Structure formats: C-alpha cells, structure tokens
Amino acid sequence: MADIQRGDPVEETVLVDLLRRAQEHCDPTAFDGLYLLFADRVYRYLLARVSDPDWAEEITSQVFVRLIEKIDIYRIGPQDNVAIFSAWLYRLAHNKMVDVIRSSKRAQEAPLDQAAYLAGGSDLDTVEDRLDFGRILEKLQFLNEQQREVILWRFIEEMSIAETAQIMQKSEGAVKALQHRALESLRRQLQA
Numbered sequence: 001m002a003d004i005q006r007g008d009p010v011e012e013t014v015l016v017d018l019l020r021r022a023q024e025h026c027d028p029t030a031f032d033g034l035y036l037l038f039a040d041r042v043y044r045y046l047l048a049r050v051s052d053p054d055w056a057e058e059i060t061s062q063v064f065v066r067l068i069e070k071i072d073i074y075r076i077g078p079q080d081n082v083a084i085f086s087a088w089l090y091r092l093a094h095n096k097m098v099d100v101i102r103s104s105k106r107a108q109e110a111p112l113d114q115a116a117y118l119a120g121g122s123d124l125d126t127v128e129d130r131l132d133f134g135r136i137l138e139k140l141q142f143l144n145e146q147q148r149e150v151i152l153w154r155f156i157e158e159m160s161i162a163e164t165a166q167i168m169q170k171s172e173g174a175v176k177a178l179q180h181r182a183l184e185s186l187r188r189q190l191q192a
Contacts, residue, residue, distance in 0.1 A: 004033045007040045010082045042093045063093045087166035139189040147182035
C-alpha cells in the first residue's frame, strides 16, 4: 500500500487487492489506496461539471464517503475490474453531483481559469495550448449534457469507448454516435 501514489495508473491486481481488503476487513489502508488512485480522477470529472473547485472538492469527499458506505454492493469480477469499478465509482460521483445540483440549483459554467485542473495540468505546456483549451471549454457549454459528458470521458479523462459506454450506461455504438455528434457540434461552435 505504501507504494501507491496519488493518481497512479490503476492496475487490475492492485485494485482487486484493495477492494477485497476494503470489503472483507473494512481496512482503512485499502480505502486510502482507493482514494489515492481515484480521487483526482473523480475531482476532475466533477470540476468539469460544476465549475467550482471548492464545490467539486466537497462533492468528491461525499463520493468517497458514499464509497465506504456502498463498497459491499460492488461485486469483484474475474476480470476487467478496473473498467467496471471505474464505471461504478463514476456513476456514484454522477449521482452525488446530481443530488447536490438539485438541492442547490447552482449555475454550471466552467470558468477558463479552471482549464489546468481539467487536463491534469501536465499536458498543457504552452500559453497557446492553454488558450486553445480554454476556448474549447468555453464552447463545450453550447453542447447538450450527454455530448459534454462523452467529450469529457473520451478526451479529458482519456477513457476508451467501452469504459465510456459503461459509465454512461449506453452501448458502445451509441457512445460512438454520440461522440461523432458531439465533435461535429463542437467543430461548428469553434468555427462560429
């Protein structure tokens, strides 16, 4: 557990070990490991949706409290637990976010100064890249909810079609079609 760092790539064997220890022994170090592996990913997802860093951080903490409460209902599979657990956790995050939004009715615009958070901050090395990314974020607001989500999962979180389909609870074909429409709409917005 000591060698798990925040935001490390998620490996199947490590994840299954953490899940087993969390479910069977309520091991706090297992929950710490799950947090280290997934907190930044959940936070970026939420930040892209709610646009307020403090709010995204608060919802992220609520998601991990919910994870502790619900860890027993997750069923460890013989394979593909990284994709399946990620989809399950993102669904928890999405549901918690919807609950919070419904209760608070806050506006959902992503400010440009949050662009570095959304991309993890490491891939944007030049000012020009940051400006281009900010312009894209600005135009994402003109897409519908599902189109924004598919762009977020596929290109900001770099998830596969299969992983995105699991998270969005759609078929892979539906995700491909949605992605195509979203990119086409985004292209039109950027040209306008």
